[in-house]
Structures are given as C-alpha cells and as structure tokens.
Amino acid sequence: MLKANTTTTTTTTRDYITDGGDELVQQHLNRKLQSIHRFITNLILFMTSYLFNLLSPKYYYSNQQQQQQQQQQYTKKKSHPPDYYHYYTEPTTATTITQEEQIMTKQNKEFYEKVTASPVIIETEVECNKKHFVLALYPLALVMSVRDKKSSTSATATNSPPTPPSYIKMIHSSAITGTTLDGIVSTRVSLHTCVNTGDEKREVRTRKTLVLQFGNADAAKSFIDGVDSLLNALPSGHPKNRSVRVILNPKSGKRLAETIFKEVELLFKDSKMKVKKTITKGPEHAKQIGYKFKLNKYDTIVFVSGDGLFHEFINGLLARDDWEEARKVRLSLIPAGTGNGIACSLGLGDPMSSALACVRGGSRPLDVSVIKQDDQHKWASILSLTWGLVSDVDIESERFRSLGALRLQLGAAIRILNLRVYKGKISYLPALDTQKQDLAKIPKCTPSCDVCKSSDSVETMKNMLSNSQQSIVNGNNNQNQNNQISNGHHDESNNNNINNLNLSNTNGNHNISVDSTSTTTTTTTTTTTTNNTVETQQPQQEESIKQENNGDQQIQIEEPTLTSTSPSSPSSQPTLTNGSKVETRDIVVPLPKLPTEEGLLQSDKPLPSEWRTIEGEFIGFIASTVSHLSADFIASPFAHYSDGFIEMILIRHNPKISKFALASILTDAETGKHIDSPFIEHFKVKSLVLEPGKLEHREGILAVDGERVPYGKTSMECIRGCINLVCKAEY
Incomplete structure (x- = not known):
C-alpha cells in the first residue's frame, strides 16, 4: 500500500511537471524571443534613421561645413556680444x-x-x-x-588729452x-x-x-x-520689490528641471526677489493652479518646464471667471522640456537667458488660439494644431522617447518610408490675399516689431508689402525709362504695376490687447460688409494687479493637492510615476472662456463668402501662432508674436513628391528654409476649420500643442495679444 502511494505521488508530480512546466518554459522562451525581436527591430530602425540622415541633402552640407567650423573654432577668437x-x-x-x-x-x-x-x-x-x-x-x-x-x-606733464x-x-x-x-x-x-x-x-x-x-x-x-x-528704471521696477511664483515640473523633458532651477534660484536670490516654488505632482496640476491662484499675490508666474505645463496653466487661467484680468499677469517660461517651442520662438532657448529676462521684467502680448470641436472639447492653444505627417511623427514616436532627440528623426524616417495620405477639407479666412513669396518680404518679428506694436496689423503688413513692391517697381521703371528714352518713346503703363498686388480687406474675429505697463484692456470686434469695414471698440477699465513689495527674498516650497481632470485638457487621468492614481479633490476646471465665432462647426450653416476652401488629399498640415514648434523645428519662420494671425502650412499629396523631397523638407525645417520648397503652401489666416478624413477606415491623429485630441471636425481662431509673456530685453 505504501509503495503504491509513492508511485502515485511520483506520477502526479511528473504529470504536473509535464503539464505546467512546459507551459512555463514556453512562456519564458516567448519572452526571450520577444526581447530578441525588439532588439532586432530597434537595430533596424536605428540603421534606417542613420541612412535617412546619411542620404539627406543636409548631411552633405553639414559634413562639408563641419571641418570649416572646426578650423574657425581654433583660428578665430571668441567674439562676445557687448553685454x-x-x-x-x-x-x-x-x-x-x-x-x-x-x-x-x-x-x-x-x-x-x-x-x-x-x-x-x-x-x-x-x-x-x-x-x-x-x-x-x-x-x-x-x-x-x-x-x-x-x-x-x-600726458599730465605735457597737459595733453x-x-x-x-x-x-x-x-x-x-x-x-x-x-x-x-x-x-x-x-x-x-x-x-x-x-x-x-x-x-x-x-x-x-x-x-x-x-x-x-x-x-x-x-x-x-x-x-x-x-x-x-x-x-526696469519695466517692472526693482526686482527686490517683486514677488514671483515658480511652478516646476520635475518630469519634464530629460528630468533636469530641478537641476536647472538650482542655478536660476541663485540668480533670483542675487536680485532679492521673493519666490514661492511649487512642484507639480502630475497632469492637470498646473491647470488647477492657473484656475485658483490669487492674482494680487504675485506679479509674475514662472514655469520651469516644457510647453506642456504652460499649456495646462493657460487653459486653467483662461477658464477663470476673472480671466479678463487674470490674463494680464506676467508669465515667464524657463525652458526645461523636450521641444521648448515657446521659449525658442521668443529667442530665449537658454534657461539663464530666460531667467534674466524674468528678473528684468520686460513683457509683451502673445497670441493664443481657441481650438474647438464641440461643447465638450475646447482648448486654448499656445503652439499649434497639427494633422498628418507632423502629428503622426510626434505622437507615434513617443515609444522611442528614451532615444532623446533621435526619436523624432527615427519616427520621421519610419513615417516617410510608409507614407500616409489623408483626405480632408480645410476652410480658412485669409488675413492677406497674397502669394507665398510676397509673405517672405514682411520683416521677421523682433522685440521692436512694428507689426506687433501696431493697432492694425493687416494694414501695417499691406504697407510693408506695398513699400517693398514700390521699390521693385521704381527700380524696374528707372531701367525701362532709360531703355525707352534711348528708343525714342516712353510708356507709363509700368507706373501702375504696384496696383496688381491683390490685398483684400478681411474681417477680424477677436482682438484683445495686453499692455504690460497699463491696466486698460481694449476689446475690438470687427464686422465686414460688402465694401465697408466697421470697427467697434469697447474699452474696459480694470483694476491693476497688486504687487507685494518685500525686500527680503524667501523661497517657499508648496506640496500641492491635485484635482480631477476636466474635459478641456488632452491629458489623461493624473497618475504618479509608480502608476498609482493621485488623490483628487472635487474641483473641476471648466472650459476656457475665450470668445469664439458661432456656427463654424455647424454643417448645415454655410461659411461666409470671404472664406476659402481647399479639399483633396494631404500629407501634412500645421497651423501655429509662433515660429518654433521645437528648438530644431522652425515651422513658421515668418510668424509674429501678436499680429492676430495663424500661420497655416500645407503639404498636398502630389505624385511628384518623392520620399527624398519629403526628407529634405523635414531637415530644412531646422532652419526654416522648408518654406521655400515648391511643395509647401503658406497662408496667413485669421481662423480656419479642419475636417480630417479617415485613412482606410481608420482615424488619423490630431494634436493640439503636441497632445493628442479626439479626431474630428475642428475649428481654430486666433485671439490677438491674449496673454502677457516675458520677452527678451531690447537694447
């Protein structure tokens, strides 16, 4: 009996090993095979990206210039600016x-x-x-x-100078x-x-x-x-009399925000500014701070992060009941993220340069776009609305984030090799009815930009184009006069060539001016009839933001509490790094209260006659209000800080566009020269409606400020000078 029990036990154990053990071994082998497969895949993708850069036209230019730059580095002495x-x-x-x-x-x-x-x-x-x-x-x-x-x-002995x-x-x-x-x-x-x-x-x-x-x-x-x-004599007075609040995202970019702030903090201490630091705990926290912070406590809000945290704060700020007053608070962005598009657009890509600009306190208005899909989806955008190639690369390359900046190059190589073409419809309200080559004649934005300082940016740009065209016409006329006089006759028809430049007068939707030295806010609403333009200005006097004057510099660290996610943000439910959910309070941030034009998204209501429509197949679409989407991607080199316009960049599907040409466009975007490509279409618009189509019964990707949003019909309107942002000093 005992022997039989022993045999039975052994058989049972063997059966267990045979049934369960083989399954465990198989799972282990599968994991090994998956690891090997991932390694081979990443190796192939890396080699593809390398070949993509190798075959790119920019490679030859960079390789040719590299030796010259190295020689100049040793032979030419370092040149310092006059500061x-x-x-x-x-x-x-x-x-x-x-x-x-x-x-x-x-x-x-x-x-x-x-x-x-x-x-x-x-x-x-x-x-x-x-x-x-x-x-x-x-x-x-x-x-x-x-x-x-x-x-x-x-000199003293001889009484000479x-x-x-x-x-x-x-x-x-x-x-x-x-x-x-x-x-x-x-x-x-x-x-x-x-x-x-x-x-x-x-x-x-x-x-x-x-x-x-x-x-x-x-x-x-x-x-x-x-x-x-x-x-x-600084625009904001002596730094020791100012109080600022620092919002820091420790997970931003390469997670160097706290390291960057250590040096920035010393600079603030040198200037004796009173500082309160808040470390965010997850998504939506900055949005809640923007919605709840006290206006009369701080004269400047400083962000040590990338563009994502700034996007959240702006959506919370413009959701307040007192958003008209809150939007005038001075905002400063110290780049610590991956892209840093806003900081680079302002010429403040260096963190210490941004910190110095914050200490000096000079600011200027910045445009904000209102992006809307329905009553539940509305965002205040500080960067862009993207669709097609750019959004596909940006969102789908997130899985390669560990590769750093190489992830975008790798994602671009993959997407170009497997190119997607989207059908869609784009309707837009043009700001200037002129050709792309004429838009390049408008001077680029500077701290003393005439376009941004003018009350009517459309008229200012028209005058710039007219003056540019007039100088060309005068030069041609002088040459023609000399030739025609020598032939014994004179033709005056060339004197009217400037009138051939077609600049249409279009209506503006919203114009909100922010004066950093004054507390008067002017809201301008413009309506267009057939031949006349009527403008109505409604000045509103508001109280100035109180500042705390305290000469003693203090650093306070706040441990924040998060609230629940609202529908207006593209971010997901807040989570900690360990994957556990963050405790939230019963506070929901509403949608931004920025005004929008009614009826843009209604399919049964036709758009006004001034609107234009482009329908067909597209490869890429970018609509932005700033020049940089990242440090190495100058999407709209002719964008202005506060002209009230959206820069719309299109790449339509064309059989003549080769993969090599698309690679050239993306590499040239690092310097902004991609605008010169014949495959790029550039428009200055006041508002637009995008109706993206599906790709083989599958939805594509829409992104607002680099974050994915629902795929569907979307409107975008520009609010001129909506917020007050610290800028580079002018000297």
Whole structure:
C-alpha cells in the first residue's frame, strides 16, 4: 500500500511537471524571443534613421561645413556680444590674451564711444581680483578701465588729452541683476551679473559675481545707489520689490528641471526677489493652479518646464471667471522640456537667458488660439494644431522617447518610408490675399516689431508689402525709362504695376490687447460688409494687479493637492510615476472662456463668402501662432508674436513628391528654409476649420500643442495679444 502511494505521488508530480512546466518554459522562451525581436527591430530602425540622415541633402552640407567650423573654432577668437567682454585697446606681446579677452575691434570701439558719451552715474577707483581699476557706471554699461602709468604721467606733464585706457572690462547694464554689501567689511560690494558667454549665433548666459573693494564706505554706498537707480528704471521696477511664483515640473523633458532651477534660484536670490516654488505632482496640476491662484499675490508666474505645463496653466487661467484680468499677469517660461517651442520662438532657448529676462521684467502680448470641436472639447492653444505627417511623427514616436532627440528623426524616417495620405477639407479666412513669396518680404518679428506694436496689423503688413513692391517697381521703371528714352518713346503703363498686388480687406474675429505697463484692456470686434469695414471698440477699465513689495527674498516650497481632470485638457487621468492614481479633490476646471465665432462647426450653416476652401488629399498640415514648434523645428519662420494671425502650412499629396523631397523638407525645417520648397503652401489666416478624413477606415491623429485630441471636425481662431509673456530685453 505504501509503495503504491509513492508511485502515485511520483506520477502526479511528473504529470504536473509535464503539464505546467512546459507551459512555463514556453512562456519564458516567448519572452526571450520577444526581447530578441525588439532588439532586432530597434537595430533596424536605428540603421534606417542613420541612412535617412546619411542620404539627406543636409548631411552633405553639414559634413562639408563641419571641418570649416572646426578650423574657425581654433583660428578665430571668441567674439562676445557687448553685454560682457574685456579687451586690450592695442595688441601687446607682453600679455597673453585668453578666450575671454580680445583686441578692441571697430564695433567694440563704437559701442565704447556710445557708452562714454552718456552722463556718468558714478566714477571712482576700485580694486577687483587684486587689480586696480577706474570704475565708471553709465546708463548703458559698467566700464572698468586700466591706463598705462607711463602714458598717464607723460600726458599730465605735457597737459595733453589723456590717452585711451590700455585695458577695459565692460558689462552691459542689462546683465546686472543686483548688489550685496558685505556684512563685515562696509567697503566691499558684490556685483551680481548674468553675462553672455556664448557667441553671436547662440546666447548662453552664466552667473558671474565681481567683488569690488572701494576706498571708503561712502563710495561703496554711492555705487549701490547707482545700480539701484538702474534697476528701479526696469519695466517692472526693482526686482527686490517683486514677488514671483515658480511652478516646476520635475518630469519634464530629460528630468533636469530641478537641476536647472538650482542655478536660476541663485540668480533670483542675487536680485532679492521673493519666490514661492511649487512642484507639480502630475497632469492637470498646473491647470488647477492657473484656475485658483490669487492674482494680487504675485506679479509674475514662472514655469520651469516644457510647453506642456504652460499649456495646462493657460487653459486653467483662461477658464477663470476673472480671466479678463487674470490674463494680464506676467508669465515667464524657463525652458526645461523636450521641444521648448515657446521659449525658442521668443529667442530665449537658454534657461539663464530666460531667467534674466524674468528678473528684468520686460513683457509683451502673445497670441493664443481657441481650438474647438464641440461643447465638450475646447482648448486654448499656445503652439499649434497639427494633422498628418507632423502629428503622426510626434505622437507615434513617443515609444522611442528614451532615444532623446533621435526619436523624432527615427519616427520621421519610419513615417516617410510608409507614407500616409489623408483626405480632408480645410476652410480658412485669409488675413492677406497674397502669394507665398510676397509673405517672405514682411520683416521677421523682433522685440521692436512694428507689426506687433501696431493697432492694425493687416494694414501695417499691406504697407510693408506695398513699400517693398514700390521699390521693385521704381527700380524696374528707372531701367525701362532709360531703355525707352534711348528708343525714342516712353510708356507709363509700368507706373501702375504696384496696383496688381491683390490685398483684400478681411474681417477680424477677436482682438484683445495686453499692455504690460497699463491696466486698460481694449476689446475690438470687427464686422465686414460688402465694401465697408466697421470697427467697434469697447474699452474696459480694470483694476491693476497688486504687487507685494518685500525686500527680503524667501523661497517657499508648496506640496500641492491635485484635482480631477476636466474635459478641456488632452491629458489623461493624473497618475504618479509608480502608476498609482493621485488623490483628487472635487474641483473641476471648466472650459476656457475665450470668445469664439458661432456656427463654424455647424454643417448645415454655410461659411461666409470671404472664406476659402481647399479639399483633396494631404500629407501634412500645421497651423501655429509662433515660429518654433521645437528648438530644431522652425515651422513658421515668418510668424509674429501678436499680429492676430495663424500661420497655416500645407503639404498636398502630389505624385511628384518623392520620399527624398519629403526628407529634405523635414531637415530644412531646422532652419526654416522648408518654406521655400515648391511643395509647401503658406497662408496667413485669421481662423480656419479642419475636417480630417479617415485613412482606410481608420482615424488619423490630431494634436493640439503636441497632445493628442479626439479626431474630428475642428475649428481654430486666433485671439490677438491674449496673454502677457516675458520677452527678451531690447537694447
């Protein structure tokens, strides 16, 4: 009996191993095969991306220019912009010139003469780094100079004019952030600056502190008062009287936001600004902050993140009941994400440059687009609406995020090799009825842009095009006159060539002006009849935003509580990194309250006669209000910050478009030269309606500011100057 039981037990165990063990082994083998398959797939995709870059026309250009740039790097001395540099007025063999020093050039000499032509604020002798200087503080710059003792003595003996200084160190006043008086030695002052250590093509700023030793306490105090007078003249006043709130996304981009803020925090501390820091815990948190924060507590909201967090905050800000007043709060974006399209569009792709712009407090209006699908789906867009090739690459390449910037190149290579063509219909209201080559004649946006500062951007652009066309016509007429006079006759028909440029007057939907120095908000509604344009302005006086004036700089860290997700955001339910859901409160952020034109999405209601329609097959579609969608993707190089227009870029399906041509378009987008491609169509529009079609009974991808949204009929309208954004200083 015992033997039989033992045999039975053994048989049962063997049966278990045979039945269950083989299944476990098979699962293990399947996992191994899947891992090998993924490795081979990634290797093939990597090689495909490499070949894509290798065969790209840009590769030949980059490879050809690479050796020249390397040679110039060693043979050409580093050129510093006029905000920080020091140089010798004459070449000398006794002194070794480092990378931060250079011989005075003609441009530097002109700037030095411009600085010294203005009245000096304070002039005294100081000691810095064990060297004696003559310090002179001017409105444009701080100048520290050293004169040759022999030349100075001979000039004094002969009563001749003083010789120019032999060595000069100059710091532009826009790089000065504050001063600190030593608590022990009353004659020692630390001058805090944020200087440009990059080149003319790229601005890269670094904190630098100069320790100045004055002869007496009165001279030190006079210098501090002089610097304070410069800081008091800033657009937002002295930084020590300001209160800012920092919203930081630790998961943004390469997760370097907290590292970036450590250096930014020191810069804010140099300027003695009062700072409160909030670390977000997941999606929708920034949206809830924008919906609930107190307006009278902070004069600036700073974002250390990418464009996604900024998109969330704007949608919460414009959903408030007091959004008309809330939208005037100053916003500052310090790039710490993957794309950083907004910061790059403002010329502030360097985090420290953005931080310095925040300290200086200069701001300007920025356009915002209202994107709507139905009563439950409405977004305030700061970047773009994309469909087709761009959105496919952006969204589908998320699985390769670990590859960094290479993921977009890899995604583009895959999508071009397996190209998708979408049927659809695009209706739009043109802002300027002109050709693509004529739009390139409009000057690009600058801090002193005439288009953005004008009350009527359409008329301003028309005048620019007319002046450009007039100069061409005058040149042609002069040449024709000379030829025709020599032939004995004269034809005046060419004098009217400028009238051939067709610029139509179209209506504007919404025009909201933001004045960073005034608290008056003007809402302009324009309606168009057949031949006349009627404009109605409704000025509304609003109270100014109160600022906390506290000279003591404080850093406060807030541990936030999340709320539930609202339908207006493309993000999913908030989750932590470990996958667990975040506890939320019973607060739902409503849809943005920005005005929209009724009837654009109604299929039974025809659009006005001024609208145009394009219907057919498309490869790609981009509608944006800024120039950059990312640091290396300049989608609309002629976009303006606040002209009230949407830049619409199309690629229609054409049998003549080869995969090589599409690759060239994407690589040229890094510099904005893709606009010159004959396959690219460029329009300036005020609003549009996109009706995307399906691809083989399968929906495509629509993306708003890089986030996927439901696929369907979508309208987009531009609100001019809707928000107030910190911009680059103009000097």
